[in-house]
Amino acid sequence: MSDFSCIPGIMREAAKVMLSAENIDRSIHAKTGDQNFVTEYDVRTENMLREAFAKALPEADMLGEESAESHSTRIADGLTLIVDPIDGTTNFIHGCRYSAISVGVCDRGRIIYGAVYNPYMDELFRAEIGKGAVAEDRGTVVPIHVSGRGLSDALAYFGTAPYYRETLEKPTFRTLEKLFAVTRDIRRSGSAAMDLTSIAWGRGDIFFEYRLSPWDYAAGSLIVTEAGGRVSQMDGSPLRFDKPCPVVAGNPAAYEEFFAGDFLEF
Ligand code: IPD
Ligand code: CA
Numbered sequence: 149m150s151d152f153s154c155i156p157g158i159m160r161e162a163a164k165v166m167l168s169a170e171n172i173d174r175s176i177h178a179k180t181g182d183q184n185f186v187t188e189y190d191v192r193t194e195n196m197l198r199e200a201f202a203k204a205l206p207e208a209d210m211l212g213e214e215s216a217e218s219h220s221t222r223i224a225d226g227l228t229l230i231v232d233p234i235d236g237t238t239n240f241i242h243g244c245r246y247s248a249i250s251v252g253v254c255d256r257g258r259i260i261y262g263a264v265y266n267p268y269m270d271e272l273f274r275a276e277i278g279k280g281a282v283a284e285d286r287g288t289v290v291p292i293h294v295s296g297r298g299l300s301d302a303l304a305y306f307g308t309a310p311y312y313r314e315t316l317e318k319p320t321f322r323t324l325e326k327l328f329a330v331t332r333d334i335r336r337s338g339s340a341a342m343d344l345t346s347i348a349w350g351r352g353d354i355f356f357e358y359r360l361s362p363w364d365y366a367a368g369s370l371i372v373t374e375a376g377g378r379v380s381q382m383d384g385s386p387l388r389f390d391k392p393c394p395v396v397a398g399n400p401a402a403y404e405e406f407f408a409g410d411f412l413e414f
């Protein structure tokens with residue numbers, strides 16, 4: 149059995165690249181699709197993580213967003229580290245100070261360890277399958293749990309990527325309009341990995357996004373379930389880690405109400 153306790157330290161070290169960033173605007177390159185950007189910092193952070201993981205966990209393959217050939221990929225039969233070097237690149241470019249490194253460990257299609265680190269707030273969330281979820285919040289380790297709020301008291305999080313135009317007006321904004329009418333308020337943070345940790349820590353109650361890639365949700369999805377929450381695709385089936393998925397996550401009460409209501413658009 150591999151020991152994953154080295155992962156948070158490696159993420160903290162790699163995050164120094166994000167914190168040292170200057171002139172981010174000048175280092176932007178467009179990826180395929182409108183509004184889909186990558187900076188030299190995304191690539192440098194991913195390279196640092198790859199080098200460090202190759203030494204610390206040589207038995208694991210790594211699938212990183214910036215070196216993946218496509219959004220659909222074959223996951224190795226053994227361990228695969230599914231890595232987003234900067235989740236929240238648009239926030240990063242604009243200096244919003246709300247972006248994170250996300251590392252999930254996939255073992256034959258199942259996530260067994262996940263960690264998400266936001267260096268700006270020095271908050272690190274991690275979970276190991278069957279062992280619960282914790283937050284390392286500025287030096288203190290605390291167990292985290294989802295909230296018990298139903299939709300009428302809920303803070304609802306959502307995401308949508310400008311480069312997937314087909315998921316915007318219909319269905320994302322229609323679902324949002326319906327959710328806005330019945331919840332306390334809605335939030336769009338710019339980082340799906342952090343959205344999932346917000347659900348896990350009860351800072352939010354329900355989250356949806358019509359299309360995400362495995363590196364966006366690999367770590368966060370385990371952190372949600374280990375914190376007592378529910379997460380699935382929009383037809384209720386389990387998430388997959390070999391291709392993009394729609395994602396719904398929430399505490400059990402809000403998640404059940406979301407699926408029982410008429411919120412989803414297909
Ligand atoms: C994005 C963020 C965002 C989500 C997008 C993702 P990136 O990841 O997670 O919250 O809405 O769909 O692509 O591009 O910043 O790594
Ligand atoms: Ca991402």
Ligand code: CA
Pocket residue numbers: 190213232233234235236237
């Ligand atoms: Ca990214």
